[in-house]
Amino acid sequence: AQRVTQPEKLLSVFKGAPVELKCNYSYSGSPELFWYxxxxxxxxxxxxxxxxxxxxxxxxxxxxxxxTSFHLKKPFAQEEDSAMYYCALRxxxxxxxxxxxxxxxxxxx
Amino acid sequence: DVKVTQSSRYLVKRTGxxxxxxxxxxxxxxxxxxxxxxxxxxxxLIYFSYDVKMKEKGDIPEGYSVSREKKERFSLILESASxxxxxxxxxxxxxxxxxxxxxxxxxxxxxx
Numbered sequence: 001a002q003r004v005t006q007p008e009k010l011l012s013v014f015k016g017a018p019v020e021l022k023c024n025y026s027y028s029g030s031p032e033l034f035w036y037x038x039x040x041x042x043x044x045x046x047x048x049x050x051x052x053x054x055x056x057x058x059x060x061x062x063x064x065x066x067x068t069s070f071h072l073k074k075p076f077a078q079e080e081d082s083a084m085y086y087c088a089l090r091x092x093x094x095x096x097x098x099x100x101x102x103x104x105x106x107x108x109x
Numbered sequence: 110d111v112k113v114t115q116s117s118r119y120l121v122k123r124t125g126x127x128x129x130x131x132x133x134x135x136x137x138x139x140x141x142x143x144x145x146x147x148x149x150x151x152x153x154l155i156y157f158s159y160d161v162k163m164k165e166k167g168d169i170p171e172g173y174s175v176s177r178e179k180k181e182r183f184s185l186i187l188e189s190a191s192x193x194x195x196x197x198x199x200x201x202x203x204x205x206x207x208x209x210x211x212x213x214x215x216x217x218x219x220x221x
């Protein structure tokens with residue numbers, strides 16, 4: 001069975017501070033990991049995927065197979081980063097994703 | 110521009126009613142999904158479809174059924190709505206090459 005755990009329901013930081021949203025997964029095969037984001041009154045959208053190894057809006061995430069983690073990081077948080085963030089895992093079945101519980105990030109001015 | 114639309118943003122139904130939630134995508138995607146989104150529980154997959162008339166149960170299919178008669182349309186059916194089905198329902202679609210999922214705006218269903 002595949003599972004994604006986001007241990008923090010809520011995360012608050014001040015503008016300019018570093019931020020790290022934690023994600024741990026459980027999967028026996030070779031996973032594909034994603035981060036999705038939902039800004040206030042907007043639809044859920046893809047933020048980044050581990051295979052592309054990109055930095056999107058200053059966010060990066062590295063897949064650590066040893067620790068089965070895919071934490072999302074940004075060195076200097078901005079107020080517009082405030083949103084709900086979901087970590088997701090794709091196994092092998094038709095693009096089906098397993099999502100974590102989500103973390104609400106609030107960046108204070 | 111990628112578009113997934115859902116028939117209603119807000120819906121209020123009574124216990125025992127049959128409820129239809131409609132989702133339409135205009136991207137010719139093969140895969141379509143229905144999730145429910147609840148605080149503290151994240152997104153949970155109800156059903157998905159990988160082709161017309163093909164469907165598979167997700168993690169929480171009980172109390173729900175689906176229909177996919179055309180490639181662009183995926184319907185979620187609550188045969189007899191119950192109060193514990195009060196939730197936000199999200200539809201998504203994805204192509205089979207990137208598997209990136211594109212989401213609709215959601216339908217907030219309240220069952221009283």
